[in-house]
Amino acid sequence: MLVFSRQNLVLLSVPKTGSTAYEAALAPHAAMVIGAPPELKHAPVFRYNRFFRPMIERFIGEGPDVVAVMREPVDWLGSWYRYRRRDALAGHANSTAEVSFDEFVSAYCRGDQPPFARVGSQAKFLEPQRNGTRVTHLFSYEDQAGFRGFLERRLGVSIGPPSCNRSPPLSLDLSAHIEARLRRKYAADFALHDGIGPDGRYEVPAPSPPPVS
Template sequence: MLVFVDANIALFAVPKTGSTAYHLALKTTADIAFAGKQAMKHMPLRKYDRHFAPFLRDAYKLSPERVAVMRDPVEQIRSWYKYRSRDGVRGGNAVPEGMCFDDFVAEVIAPKPQGFAKLGSQHTFLTSNAGALRVDHLFAYTHLDLLQSFLTQRIGKAFRTDRKNVSPRKDAPLSDAMRDALRAARAEEFALYDQVIAAGGHLHSPIESN
């Protein structure tokens, strides 16, 4: 997570949405940069609301607008599958050798998924316990040009990103039946993503309280 005081924005790092590239490009420009430890870099909105937003408000009178990226749920999970299937992954995070993407998705949506399939959800990351969206600006991963323009305008300087943490090439088809099962299991996440796409790739939804 990055906080820019003059631009009055906080940029959140939803896993597997290209966040590492933006954080590496902008961490020296940010006033506050959590770009090292994963638990801090990928701070979800619920934790931010509980702990960090009150700190910024009480200590510095800051209530920055929140900015994040969301990816098509199938593609985000596919990226996790490829990443955890790559050579060198060991222990409980490694996808079992030979496991197809259909079986991986089935494990992701199982009542008690195994360690390699515990991914969390973008919807949970971005919302309150009541399911309310807790970011002001939500961009689609397919429209990162809009995010680039938005950040450049708000920060007041141009910047470039390099691709980081790219998942290895791997065929990962998903059957229609499993796609339907995933959509049913994560209906709220798909609905939120559909909102972002319907908004042209940038959903501007000011939250009630920063």
């Protein structure tokens, strides 16, 4: 997470969307850099709202723009799958070295996800809060030029983000019936990504209703 006080801007770090590269490029221009631990670096909207927003609004002003990037859901899962195949995870419960992409996505769609398939949900990460806290500008990962252009205009800097934490290339095959299951179970993720328009405009989903007691 990066906070830009003069520009009244907060950049959230959605995992597997190139956030580490942008953090490296923009950290010198930020008033605050939350780079560790991962639970804080990759704070979702609900955690930002609870822990960071009150402090940020007290010192830099109310209602900062909150910016984030979202990746096409199948491609996002592919990035997680490749990342967890790395040698450093060999023999670990999170490793995907011994499973196919089909098996990985199928496990992700289960209610009792095994450790290697527990990667969260982008829609849940970006879910607006009941007090109105939400992402105000959401860019598609596939629109790097649009996202970079927005940041350059807003921050008044030229950005050439380095390549960081790139997963090794790997051909990923997903069977039609597994993809259909994924699209049904995570319809909110696909709908949110499909709703992203130019300049970070997107359809704001309604907050989740309170649980029924």
